Amino acid sequence: MSSDEGRGGCSPPEVSSIPQLSNVGSSSPLLLDSPVFISNNTTPNPEIHVTDQGTEKTPVENEGTQVNAMEKNVKEEEQNKGDDEFHIPKRSKTSQVWDDFEEIEENGTFYATCPANEIFSTLPALHTGKFDMEAMREAAAHWVLMHEHPFTVLEEEGFNIMMRRGMPEWQKISRGIAKNDCVTVYEVEKKKLKNKLKHVQKLQKRVLNFVHIPPPRRGVEIAAAIFKCAKEWEIDHKIHTISVDNASNNDVAIRLLKDDFSRSKKLLCGGKLFHVRCCAHILNLVVQDGLSKIVDITNNIRESVEFVNRSKGRALLFAEIAQQLRIPGKKLLYDCRTRWNATFEMLNCAIKFKDVFPRFQDREPHYDFCPSPDD
Incomplete structure (x- = not known):
């Protein structure tokens, strides 16, 4: 192969893939499985750079344009690395807080530094950085009490795998230990509240005790509790x-x-x-006395609500009829007989579906609680 002197020494390299290469330090042909990159420099001795592993490389005498296929493959492997693993993509820096940080690079790793660290370098750290299993047990007890989890939630395998992934020093907490920790937390919080009640100056609302009083729950037992x-x-x-x-x-x-x-x-x-x-109880008695005048209507509505919501198929049929009549809402509301506002909400909701009940009765033969038009 001869170089073209008219093109000069800065021409781009030509790439050719050949099955054999002769006259390279050996009389026998050298078989190659990868492309050979040849530089078109005007020097009398053209440079040949073989990039396949396991083959001999020709010494480089001049610094021409070279492409290393091995480095290219390494970069591709780094880009494809982790495609089969779970990873969270990095977010773009859109927050204005990044305006106060400086980005630096060390050994290919990028860091963000804040100039304010020099100003506040004398302040103590907010956390020592050491793992404290006792503090974690206290936090776990607060978590169980706050969300009313069972004690066995701390023994679940998935929960402990998650905790060890972020904190290798994490130790499994048994249900017995969790119970004792919750009791300890309760006693600590009880002592804090007791000290607060000693110096209370304003009206406070606190739940102090839930007491079980066995029957017959006479006034004497209530007073003693x-x-x-x-x-x-x-x-x-x-x-x-x-x-x-x-x-x-x-x-x-x-x-x-x-x-x-x-x-x-x-x-x-x-x-x-x-x-x-209790004024709320007095108001409830007044309202219940008024509802006694329409007790038959109230009972029909209550039975209708229970009949429709007892079966999923009936509830879907009722909602379908309401949709055909273009009535907003698809579900009837239950009431609590000891709460007058719950009874009001049940009746107010049933009034919106007054046209649905007759059609529901036509399609459901076992429905016998349909309110009359007068009701």
Whole structure:
């Protein structure tokens, strides 16, 4: 092969793939499986650079235009590396906070540094960076109590795999340890709240106890449970009023508590404000008395709601009829008989579907609770 002197020494290289190459330091042909890159320099001795592994390379005497296929393959492997692994793509730097950072490169790795580190270098670190399993157990107990998880959730294999992936020092927490940690957290929080109640100046709303009182739940047992709770939380000398509903056993309990608390301190207004009846319960009794005038209609609506929602097929049929009549909403609402606002919401929802009930009765032969037009 001869070089073209008219083209000069800066012409691009030609690439040719040949089955054999002779006169390269050996009399026998050299078989190649990869392309041979030949530089078209005007020098008398053209340079041949073989890039296949396992073959001999001709010494390089001049610095012409060279392409290393091996380096190219390495770059392709690095680009394709991790395609079969889980990875999170990097986000573009769109936040304005990056304006305060400087990007530097060390050994091919990019870092972001903040000039403010020099200003605040004397401030203590927010975290030591050391793993604390005791703190993690406390956090796990708070998590279980906050979301009402079972204790066995900390023993699940997937949960522990996830925790060890981010924290190799993580240790599995058994259900017994989780139970004890939750009790410890409860006692710590109880002590904090008890200290806070000692210095309370404003009206507070706190849940102190859930007490199980076995039947027959007479006024004596209710009074004893309330008095024990007040002594345990050390607030027996701070109680001025108690609000309960209008049940007869509550009246007996309040009378006994009034007598007990008046022995240790003077009650507000001589105890006239000690028993405050629940206004919500009074309002509920008034509304229930009014609903008794339409008890038949209310019962029909309640039975209709229960009949439709008892089966998924009936609920779909009811929703289909409502859609045909272009009525917004597809579901009837249940009510709670002890809450008057729930009964109101049930009746208010049923009024919107007043045209659906007759058509539903035509397509459902077992439906016998259809309200009449007068209702």
